[in-house]
Amino acid sequence: MTLTNNQRGALYMAVGMAAFSSGDALSKSVIPVMNAGEIMLLRGLITSALVYVMARRVGALRSWRVILQPMILLRVICEAGAAVTYITALGMMPIANASAILQAIPLAVTLGAALFLKEPVGWRRWSAIVVGFIGVLIIIRPGPDGFTQAALLVVASMFITAARDLATRCVDKDVPSLMITVCTAISVSVIGGLCILPFGGWKPVSMTSFSHIALAGVTVLVGYQSVIQAMRTGEISVVAPLRYLSLIFSALLGMIFFAEMPDVWTGIGSTIVIASGLYTFYRESRRAHANKVALEAATRVPA
Numbered sequence: 001m002t003l004t005n006n007q008r009g010a011l012y013m014a015v016g017m018a019a020f021s022s023g024d025a026l027s028k029s030v031i032p033v034m035n036a037g038e039i040m041l042l043r044g045l046i047t048s049a050l051v052y053v054m055a056r057r058v059g060a061l062r063s064w065r066v067i068l069q070p071m072i073l074l075r076v077i078c079e080a081g082a083a084v085t086y087i088t089a090l091g092m093m094p095i096a097n098a099s100a101i102l103q104a105i106p107l108a109v110t111l112g113a114a115l116f117l118k119e120p121v122g123w124r125r126w127s128a129i130v131v132g133f134i135g136v137l138i139i140i141r142p143g144p145d146g147f148t149q150a151a152l153l154v155v156a157s158m159f160i161t162a163a164r165d166l167a168t169r170c171v172d173k174d175v176p177s178l179m180i181t182v183c184t185a186i187s188v189s190v191i192g193g194l195c196i197l198p199f200g201g202w203k204p205v206s207m208t209s210f211s212h213i214a215l216a217g218v219t220v221l222v223g224y225q226s227v228i229q230a231m232r233t234g235e236i237s238v239v240a241p242l243r244y245l246s247l248i249f250s251a252l253l254g255m256i257f258f259a260e261m262p263d264v265w266t267g268i269g270s271t272i273v274i275a276s277g278l279y280t281f282y283r284e285s286r287r288a289h290a291n292k293v294a295l296e297a298a299t300r301v302p303a
Contacts, residue, residue: 009234013242016226021249023219024086024095025257030209031091035199039213040083040192042205046217048185051178060176067183071170078164079184080191085157092150094260099250100139100270101154106243106277107132108162110284116166125283128276135272138265181224240281244274 003011027039055061066072089098107129114121136158140151171180196202205213230239247270254260262270 006234006238009230009239010242012226012230012233013239014245016223016230017243017246018249019219019223019226021095021099021246021253023216023223024090024099024250025253026212026216026219027087028090028095028258030212031087033209034203034205034213035196035201036084036087037192037195037197037199038202038205039087039216040080041189041196042210042213043217043220044185044189044192046214047220048182048189050218050221051181051185055176055178055182058178060178061182062175062179064183066175066179067187069172069175071167071172072175072180072183075164075167075171075180076184076187078160078167080188082157082160082164083188083192084195085153085160089150089153089157093148093154094262094266095254095258096247096251096260096262097139097266098150098154099247100262100266100273101136101151102158102161103244103247103270103273103277104132104136105158105161105165107273107280108159109165110280112162112166113169117169120287122283125280128280128283132273132276132280135269135276138269138272140269141265177228241278244277247274 027043030039052061067076086098086102110121110125111129113119114126136155140148140155142148142151168180230242233239251262254262
């Protein structure tokens with residue numbers, strides 16, 4: 001059976017989300033015996049080696065000075081910050097809850113684009129953003145003592161990841177995506193190494209732990225490349241909403257390997273966040289389509 005471009009794109013996106021969720025689960029499995037700095041260093045070195053080979057084979061390498069470009073430097077810092085906060089949080093809360101909070105990243109990106117990039121956002125999308133963040137609060141459920149440290153770390157990771165995505169939008173288009181990934185992976189490894197001492201020092205790494213980290217490095221790379229292929233193969237309106245499959249994969253992995261059962265409130269909050277994200281994406285697609293139609297109509301008007 002021959003698959004259509006949209007079907008292939010959907011398959012790529014599903015593989016990408018499964019890979020990212022698997023990488024999170026593998027990282028979570030070693031948190032009891034390793035700190036976040038060690039995980040970032042070892043996982044980053046493996047990812048760096050793999051992506052460097054890929055970039056070299058396709059001729060995507062550029063001068064290392066590109067990392068000094070402000071937006072690439074900001075992206076690197078944000079990637080490292082998101083990794084530190086999220087990996088640390090994974091050791092303190094169920095993986096499904098952490099993944100559910102991260103589903104609000106598209107809403108945070110829309111919010112940031114409106115505030116910092118001055119992109120127009122109508123009242124409908126503003127409403128979706130507010131409702132989506134209410135969903136996040138339902139997932140977190142702050143009690144009398146306020147937000148837990150783990151919840152604050154994941155929320156911080158969500159906003160830092162949104163800042164990373166906004167910085168990526170502003171990177172010079174002449175810089176290949178793989179070169180950006182190479183710079184990011186190597187820099188995150190270095191930053192992870194610098195975090196080892198403040199986070200408690202180096203701990204002996206068993207063969208089992210190293211194999212988990214090595215596999216996590218591979219899954220991260222598979223995830224990135226699968227998402228890129230999905231976006232290049234299928235229509236964005238078809239493949240982008242499938243990002244939310246990561247929540248399903250994370251919940252399943254949490255139940256199977258960590259005996260973590262998502263509760264009703266997590267399900268309700270996740271549903272609200274996903275619905276808000278899908279509606280925001282729908283409104284963005286409608287606006288992009290309207291702008292395209294207007295542009296085509298303008299080009300047909302005789303001078």
